[in-house]
Amino acid sequence: MKRMIRASIGRHEKIGENCWSMWLKAPGITEDVIPGQFAHIKLNQGEKLLPRPLSICEIDRNQKALRIVYAVVGSGTKDLSRMKSGEEVTLLSPLGNGYDIKATAHKSIIVGGGMGIPPLLELSKQIPGEKEIYLGYASTPFLQKDFEKHSDELRIATDDGSYGYTGTVLDAMNYYHADGDVLYSCGPRPMLQKISEWAKQKGIPAQISLEERMACGIGACLVCTCKIKKEKEEDWQYQRVCSDGPVFNSQEVVWDA
Amino acid sequence: MKRMIRASIGRHEKIGENCWSMWLKAPGITEDVIPGQFAHIKLNQGEKLLPRPLSICEIDRNQKALRIVYAVVGSGTKDLSRMKSGEEVTLLSPLGNGYDIKATAHKSIIVGGGMGIPPLLELSKQIPGEKEIYLGYASTPFLQKDFEKHSDELRIATDDGSYGYTGTVLDAMNYYHADGDVLYSCGPRPMLQKISEWAKQKGIPAQISLEERMACGIGACLVCTCKIKKEKEEDWQYQRVCSDGPVFNSQEVVWDA
Amino acid sequence: MHNKAVKEPDLSVDLAGVKLKNPIMTASGTFGSGKEYGEYIDLNRLGAIVVKGVSLTPWKGNPTPRVAETYGGMLNAVGLQNPGVEAFIKDDLPFLKQFDTKVIVNVSGKSIEEYCCVAERLADSEVDMLELNISCPNIKEGGITFGIDEKMAAAVVKEVRKRSRQPLMVKLSPNVSDITKIAKVVEEEGADALSLINTLLGMAIDTKSKRPVLGNIMGGLSGPAIKPVALRMVYQVCQTVKIPVVGMGGIMNGHDAAEFILAGANAVAIGTANFTNPCATMDVMEELIHYMREQRMENLEELRNGLII
Amino acid sequence: MHNKAVKEPDLSVDLAGVKLKNPIMTASGTFGSGKEYGEYIDLNRLGAIVVKGVSLTPWKGNPTPRVAETYGGMLNAVGLQNPGVEAFIKDDLPFLKQFDTKVIVNVSGKSIEEYCCVAERLADSEVDMLELNISCPNIKEGGITFGIDEKMAAAVVKEVRKRSRQPLMVKLSPNVSDITKIAKVVEEEGADALSLINTLLGMAIDTKSKRPVLGNIMGGLSGPAIKPVALRMVYQVCQTVKIPVVGMGGIMNGHDAAEFILAGANAVAIGTANFTNPCATMDVMEELIHYMREQRMENLEELRNGLII
Ligand SMILES: Cc1cc2nc3c(=O)[nH]c(=O)nc-3n(C[C@H](O)[C@H](O)[C@H](O)COP(=O)(O)OP(=O)(O)OC[C@H]3O[C@@H](n4cnc5c(N)ncnc54)[C@H](O)[C@@H]3O)c2cc1C
Ligand SMILES: Cc1cc2nc3c(=O)[nH]c(=O)nc-3n(C[C@H](O)[C@H](O)[C@H](O)COP(=O)(O)OP(=O)(O)OC[C@H]3O[C@@H](n4cnc5c(N)ncnc54)[C@H](O)[C@@H]3O)c2cc1C
Ligand SMILES: Cc1cc2nc3c(=O)[nH]c(=O)nc-3n(C[C@H](O)[C@H](O)[C@H](O)COP(=O)(O)O)c2cc1C
Ligand SMILES: Cc1cc2nc3c(=O)[nH]c(=O)nc-3n(C[C@H](O)[C@H](O)[C@H](O)COP(=O)(O)O)c2cc1C
């Protein structure tokens, strides 16, 4: 069930170039998180009104804690990065639909890019069967060790060639002949569009997680919409990333805007 | 010279019912503070734009530190009360004119009421000659021990009779036959008006310190004005509490607004 | 003084014949049709739920991004996305009628006729009140153009008043030189109540991409940033009209709500605060009760007549 | 990319013939006549100093309290207290002329004739430019009434334009339904430049005392809270007129300044930010330079033409 709680910060550390990892005590929330769901996080100080949506990267059911991994891109995430262990934030979670894990799939392809990588960690932990994981970074990787534990094959691609395959994650997928029964992805929109085309060509059903600016986070305000095709191919409607998504069937997404 | 500095908080403690004392490291400022001057204090977090004017209660020139003593009356002082030793605030100081200490006076009367009491402490320390000090509180006194060290006679009055004389500070002055060559006062406006009338009757020159809501604190915005008589008794003009004051000759103040 | 026992203040209010158990309403467009917030608060405790703008046919709304955070506020450019009045009656109204609260429908249109058709379609529904939205800054035709022109405001109110069965509240735009003029005209044409303010038209630019943040370039500013403007307008309007007024704009806590009622509002609506805290409506109500007890006020009229000038 | 050496961008700007070394100005009424801030910053580094409103005779201003803090902003109701144009020329101007910066005088009046007399009195002074304040919300007569009525705005601008020697900038009020209409009229009557926005009319109530916080009941809202409204209006006006525009309203840092210039402003003014930080003007300038270097922009026109829609 969705809840609003004050969550105290546990371990909070920098785990990469502009990349932080934060554990939050979240009893009542961790119990039923689905991978791909997110938390709407609000600091209890500062002038900001709107919470920030951040994916749930990992869950520790024993400790009743959840982990978020984030980059500092603006003032909200900057303030977050300054919070200390023991301090509290307000948390609205779990939100969104999450990935629909296909338990019968023999082999899953998991593709992440940049700050779309965090939610795929809990997903990788929970997916049964064989897992081929592709992670694309601009430069130095993060969370790589965490993913190693939950993958059969882990391929890293970096734009600048500082690690692994030099090129985009899609280049790496082609290079290594990625294959599977189902694909799960999260990352920047242009990457998701290319992955969707790739999956369509291969005939692999793909679930992709979108990002959009949010206010309420729970489906009430309609600011976070994306274009989703209706039954009849030509027409589309706006759906809410926060509650109808963030995970959508890649073939339903209209990419023009 | 007026300066803006980031001052780190030293000892910060509650010293009475709704009354806090805070020491601030303020090198470059403490050197030339005149009693009755104030500091414009801004927190480096939160949504507030305007600094809060707080009187300089005491100076420690050796430690290059200054002390403020304040009550929590609204959200700004509430935020201040939550600051911890070691954290920083932004400080614009010393501001205002301060008291004009009459070094030749044989005996000075010092009259404080409520949160007008703090600036009188440094004043009491610096005034030469005999000192008769009257302090009025609603209930439990604060800073009493500090004043004891710098007074020849210290009279406390409380509205509820919980300590010292029961009644207003003016009642106590009449009761104890207050007398002197010059009077310095700070406190709520109605009290200052009565003290001014008392001083006028006795023919004792009185300096009183006023309060007004401020923005710039340095004389530029004209929001903090009070009515001050011009040379010709009938007419008045608005003067700035922050820079023409906060200390005024009691006979010049127009009390109607 | 604050320690003496005081009986619970009476919060009920009569809004043009619609009896609210308390003056806490939701601001249109910020509360969906209630379902989503029902997971966080007890909807029975609200004075009224004002649902998002409903039009005759489904509207798609504006391109994204539709939101930009600003200092103390936010810009939105949803553009009244909604599935139309039929879908509202079929999908949302039955849900809402389960609760012991009043249902007010925010009516949108691009022409007088469209407004009227929505009002007529709702005439025999269980909706308690209509709120005529002549102040949306986010749609090209209709919306705000009705709200800033006295003649157009008069025309639409007159016609909708004739053709609607429920009490009619009209929502005013703050983007005008003199809000009392529009308020007066709207009252004269038969509005039963007024609500204000809708959002102030604003804009934000992303200096990194050098583009407007909003897909629609401009959007409506809401949140505590606009509270002083909203309060001033509510005060001015309450000095001008005799019909009841619902005040809104940046209400975040019980003291904000009390300010609007002191300024003359009969009830208040909570918008942006819901996004900061899904329990905002309940928190505002509790703080308002606390304040009234502290002030030893027994009912809302005492508060509403309490301003000292 | 950010590491490569970039030459210092050229910040100079020609404002209706007045050559500013950079686009950073002070907002009238927030900077006194410069003296007070000279203790914190080097006044020579400012593009221009816009002094507080100056009228023909001394004005006493409004009763206190004259200020109220609000969320992300502040209300003021100073009411144009000033010692009159003679005192300005005698006491303030000689001080200002010591510095290598332009001096712009904000001209106030309660009638067309009063505005004109001030302009005429300044005609043979060393003042570089006049800013006609037809937008002050804090005085009963004149002020804002000229700024919200197209005919009155036209009349005052036409007359003052005739009788003033310096370039004439006109300061617009945001409290209007359509700011582009006033801007157009003012341009047509011969204004050489426009500045906007003045404050939004607002109000605050102290729930403890149940009184308006301001002695004047209402006051002008400024600060970051109003930035989205200011930016929208600057954008709209820049799409409408050909004369230069000075943008202001809630500028707190270099990115805010860049937003206004991207929206089309030729220069910007810093007001409320001075109260938060007396070095605000210098900090804004340095951040603006930093941003322009990051964006590899060589001059202000590049920034001004940089908006992508
Ligand atoms: C469902 C979802 C999951 C996300 N998960 C992660 C994650 O695990 N790790 C991570 O680093 N980032 C994640 N993001 C992006 C993250 O929300 C933004 O980076 C963050 O909100 C930026 O806030 P800011 O104040 O630092 O930036 P600012 O640019 O100052 O923010 C201004 C406004 O824009 C919004 N905004 C800015 N960028 C984005 C964005 N990319 N997506 C949505 N809103 C944005 C902010 O929330 C805020 O309302 C996720 C976004 C969504 C929608
Ligand atoms: C020269 C001077 C010296 C002062 N010295 C002291 C002192 O030593 N100790 C102390 O406890 N208080 C002192 N005050 C009062 C102190 O400034 C206010 O209590 C404080 O600003 C309240 O801020 P707030 O945010 O808690 O209250 P809020 O009511 O939330 O403040 C809202 C706004 O009103 C202003 N304001 C509210 N009350 C006052 C007031 N009484 N005077 C001026 N501005 C006010 C605030 O600065 C702020 O801008 C002094 C005031 C002045 C002018
Ligand atoms: C996301 C969003 C959507 C809105 N949609 C509507 C709407 O459909 N109809 C309407 O009359 N007002 C709409 N409004 C305006 C609000 O009802 C309210 O008038 C305004 O936001 C001011 O109140 P607040 O500051 O409490 O949010 C919307 C506001 C927001 C923030
Ligand atoms: C205390 C104060 C006094 C002001 N006095 C004047 C004035 O005399 N003349 C004028 O044209 N504008 C005056 N203004 C308006 C400012 O010049 C400016 O237009 C407005 O504050 C918006 O900018 P800001 O948000 O950066 O402060 C005043 C503003 C403040 C806060």
Ligand code: FES
């Ligand atoms: S953020 Fe409000 S509907 Fe998605």
Ligand code: FES
């Ligand atoms: S606070 Fe600005 S002049 Fe006093």
